[in-house]
Amino acid sequence: MKKKRPSLRDIAEVLNVSTTTVSFVLNGKGEEKKISKQLIERVENYLKEIDYKPNLIARSLRTGNSHIIVFMVEDVSNHFFSKVGRILEDISYKHDYRVLFCSTENDAKRTREHIEIFKERQVDGFIIVPPPGIKEEIQDLKNNGLPVVLFDRKIEGIDIDSVLLNNYEGAKQTTQHLIDQGFKKIAFITIDLDQNQMHDRLKGYKQTVKEAGLDEYILTLPYDTDRVAESRKKIKDFIAAHPELDSVFFATNYLSQSGIKTLHQIDSNLVSNLGIISFDDSYFFEMYAPTISAYAQPIELMGKELMRIMFDRIKQKSEPSKHEEISLDGELIVRESSLKKYTRL
Amino acid sequence: MKKKRPSLRDIAEVLNVSTTTVSFVLNGKGEEKKISKQLIERVENYLKEIDYKPNLIARSLRTGNSHIIVFMVEDVSNHFFSKVGRILEDISYKHDYRVLFCSTENDAKRTREHIEIFKERQVDGFIIVPPPGIKEEIQDLKNNGLPVVLFDRKIEGIDIDSVLLNNYEGAKQTTQHLIDQGFKKIAFITIDLDQNQMHDRLKGYKQTVKEAGLDEYILTLPYDTDRVAESRKKIKDFIAAHPELDSVFFATNYLSQSGIKTLHQIDSNLVSNLGIISFDDSYFFEMYAPTISAYAQPIELMGKELMRIMFDRIKQKSEPSKHEEISLDGELIVRESSLKKYTRL
DNA sequence: TAAAATTCCTAAATCGTTTATGTAAGCACC
DNA sequence: GGTGCTTACATAAACGATTTAGGAATTTTA
Numbered sequence: 001m002k003k004k005r006p007s008l009r010d011i012a013e014v015l016n017v018s019t020t021t022v023s024f025v026l027n028g029k030g031e032e033k034k035i036s037k038q039l040i041e042r043v044e045n046y047l048k049e050i051d052y053k054p055n056l057i058a059r060s061l062r063t064g065n066s067h068i069i070v071f072m073v074e075d076v077s078n079h080f081f082s083k084v085g086r087i088l089e090d091i092s093y094k095h096d097y098r099v100l101f102c103s104t105e106n107d108a109k110r111t112r113e114h115i116e117i118f119k120e121r122q123v124d125g126f127i128i129v130p131p132p133g134i135k136e137e138i139q140d141l142k143n144n145g146l147p148v149v150l151f152d153r154k155i156e157g158i159d160i161d162s163v164l165l166n167n168y169e170g171a172k173q174t175t176q177h178l179i180d181q182g183f184k185k186i187a188f189i190t191i192d193l194d195q196n197q198m199h200d201r202l203k204g205y206k207q208t209v210k211e212a213g214l215d216e217y218i219l220t221l222p223y224d225t226d227r228v229a230e231s232r233k234k235i236k237d238f239i240a241a242h243p244e245l246d247s248v249f250f251a252t253n254y255l256s257q258s259g260i261k262t263l264h265q266i267d268s269n270l271v272s273n274l275g276i277i278s279f280d281d282s283y284f285f286e287m288y289a290p291t292i293s294a295y296a297q298p299i300e301l302m303g304k305e306l307m308r309i310m311f312d313r314i315k316q317k318s319e320p321s322k323h324e325e326i327s328l329d330g331e332l333i334v335r336e337s338s339l340k341k342y343t344r345l
Numbered sequence: 346m347k348k349k350r351p352s353l354r355d356i357a358e359v360l361n362v363s364t365t366t367v368s369f370v371l372n373g374k375g376e377e378k379k380i381s382k383q384l385i386e387r388v389e390n391y392l393k394e395i396d397y398k399p400n401l402i403a404r405s406l407r408t409g410n411s412h413i414i415v416f417m418v419e420d421v422s423n424h425f426f427s428k429v430g431r432i433l434e435d436i437s438y439k440h441d442y443r444v445l446f447c448s449t450e451n452d453a454k455r456t457r458e459h460i461e462i463f464k465e466r467q468v469d470g471f472i473i474v475p476p477p478g479i480k481e482e483i484q485d486l487k488n489n490g491l492p493v494v495l496f497d498r499k500i501e502g503i504d505i506d507s508v509l510l511n512n513y514e515g516a517k518q519t520t521q522h523l524i525d526q527g528f529k530k531i532a533f534i535t536i537d538l539d540q541n542q543m544h545d546r547l548k549g550y551k552q553t554v555k556e557a558g559l560d561e562y563i564l565t566l567p568y569d570t571d572r573v574a575e576s577r578k579k580i581k582d583f584i585a586a587h588p589e590l591d592s593v594f595f596a597t598n599y600l601s602q603s604g605i606k607t608l609h610q611i612d613s614n615l616v617s618n619l620g621i622i623s624f625d626d627s628y629f630f631e632m633y634a635p636t637i638s639a640y641a642q643p644i645e646l647m648g649k650e651l652m653r654i655m656f657d658r659i660k661q662k663s664e665p666s667k668h669e670e671i672s673l674d675g676e677l678i679v680r681e682s683s684l685k686k687y688t689r690l
Numbered sequence: 691t692a693a694a695a696t697t698c699c700t701a702a703a704t705c706g707t708t709t710a711t712g713t714a715a716g717c718a719c720c
Numbered sequence: 721g722g723t724g725c726t727t728a729c730a731t732a733a734a735c736g737a738t739t740t741a742g743g744a745a746t747t748t749t750a
Contacts, residue, residue: 403706
């Protein structure tokens with residue numbers, strides 16, 4: 001049943017040539033290696049005839065690369081990451097590379113193990129959303145000459161390629177939009193996560209309200225998704241404590257979704273009466289009634305930039321003289337909710 | 346810079362033993378292979394000391410397997426699939442396997458290419474959501490002795506392991522729930538996709554309303570996501586043509602989300618006044634106001650069953666005498682929307 | 691016409707494992 | 721002391737490709 005695939009040697013035997021010749025032709029190096037036209041043709045025809053597929057493992061062992069790129073994110077089932085993953089997959093596919101997604105769970109140990117395994121599997125590059133505490137491993141990868149591009153988050157004190165959202169500018173723009181719509185008491189609801197992107201968003205908000213001469217209203221919720229009840233209560237108390245609030249800026253889309261739910265529970269008119277805007281877009285916001293405006297990350301562009309850098313590094317092999325730190329701008333998606341409010345005030 | 350990792354041979358040289366010995370110890374076969382206690386210890390210590398990591402590519406080449414399982418779905422960024430993928434990843438991780446997700450785009454050609462590549466990469470098993478037209482390739486994989494488990498959809502006329510939702514029963518149960526709540530004019534909105542699971546859902550609906558002596562109201566929308574406008578119009582016309590409708594059963598969660606949006610556009614009270622229920626759950630339904638009830642697929646269980654069968658097949662190597670066709674039941678998640686309606690009628 | 695260059699191809703090493711087979715030493719047994 | 725059985729390792733052949741170094745035949749050059 002289990003018919004063995006023919007190997008290069010088998011083919012060479014049948015054609016009465018050496019494996020070298022077959023290998024050269026297979027890899028399109030026939031002319032370069034001065035194989036005669038006739039022979040090239042003969043080999044090519046046979047390869048086509050039997051629909052020969054080389055054993056990629058053997059090839060990897062010999063060449064040291066695998067045409068596989070790893071994409072490590074916090075959670076592959078997170079919508080944002082899976083969307084980006086999909087883009088990466090499509091681009092890779094066109095270049096005959098494959099993408100291996102995996103979840104770090106934002107855990108350094110798990111990430112380390114993954115990296116170790118993939119290194120031994122000769123993957124050609126890493127695109128990583130780095131959890132805290134893996135600076136050394138990243139540096140190590142780079143020292144081993146493996147291309148690494150960070151995504152979504154950066155690591156301080158390490159010179160490395162990265163593709164990030166300009167969180168500061170995004171938050172400024174988002175806050176400014178609310179201000180432009182006439183809102184004056186803008187709350188910023190964020191999570192208790194010590195990560196650069198969250199800091200930058202907060203800074204953007206602070207700076208913008210300050211420039212506009214408005215007051216700050218900041219609520220920080222626990223990161224743990226288990227502590228939903230606690231978060232709900234905090235939001236309720238916060239809203240109750242500040243009846244003057246006319247709008248809310250949620251710092252992540254997950255936050256918005258649960259936050260909106262909570263607002264609706266407090267008072268079913270609240271969501272319609274407040275100016276609500278979210279960082280990170282979501283399918284949800286388009287469907288919800290009322291629709292919710294959001295600052296959307298440029299998913300497609302991110303994927304493209306990631307792969308552009310990755311392929312650059314893979315090709316040039318040597319350590320690049322200069323690393324790229326791409327900072328991308330998102331796009332404010334204005335939906336009815338943050339428009340119609342103005343007339344209500 | 347690029348310090349080469351030590352190989353088995355290097356280690357053998359340092360320790361003045363053969364690679365065989367090192368290999369046996371490495372794989373825990375020391376005792377079995379009658380290596381002396383002292384030597385085992387000496388080797389183990391050294392391995393630990395240099396933190397030796399074997400080259401997995403070389404191992405794969407020799408052993409013919411890779412500890413990689415491929416999970417091919419229509420689109421990795423689809424929430425349902427990515428959730429299941431995440432489960433598979435976690436289970437695999439515990440068994441020292443990795444999962445390679447990839448998207449078929451429901452396209453036979455792309456699927457074929459993927460399968461070809463992965464076969465050459467010696468993956469140990471395939472979990473596939475099969476697009477139409479790849480029966481032969483699946484059969485071929487099986488003939489090559491590779492474990493294949495189908496997921497979500499089956500292929501007629503092929504004896505193979507599979508894990509599926511019991512769509513018929515699910516649709517029956519879902520419809521029955523609406524009936525139990527007192528609804529009598531129940532619409533079934535589905536898509537124009539010639540797949541078993543859609544047929545089964547339709548059958549479940551039909552059978553249930555028939556048993557209850559109620560009328561059928563069926564609307565079939567185009568599958569193409571580009572034809573949103575057309576779908577919207579069809580829904581509007583359908584609702585207008587049947588003012589007597591008191592409830593709607595959407596056959597997929599994507600449909601529900603866009604459908605609910607449309608209903609809301611027609612009349613902002615419609616969503617609250619109709620009994621609405623969806624096949625496939627979504628985060629969205631929990632957050633929406635009002636919340637939407639749904640028949641949820643047992644994601645975790647599905648993942649577990651898939652991996653259970655997969656590992657069974659990987660272990661036993663030989664062709665199983667009997668294939669498993671697992672048909673799982675989902676769970677009706679009853680939220681306020683389908684409860685409170687009854688009182689309104 | 692001998693030396694040099696070119697053309698066309700091959701032998702063999704190599705990547706880093708696993709594993710079938712080999713073998714030397716020690717012991718028991720009649 | 722010859723035979724057989726363990727024990728405790730080593731040798732070497734795979735796995736299936738790529739690639740270096742080189743060889744024989746032909747052609748060009750001087």
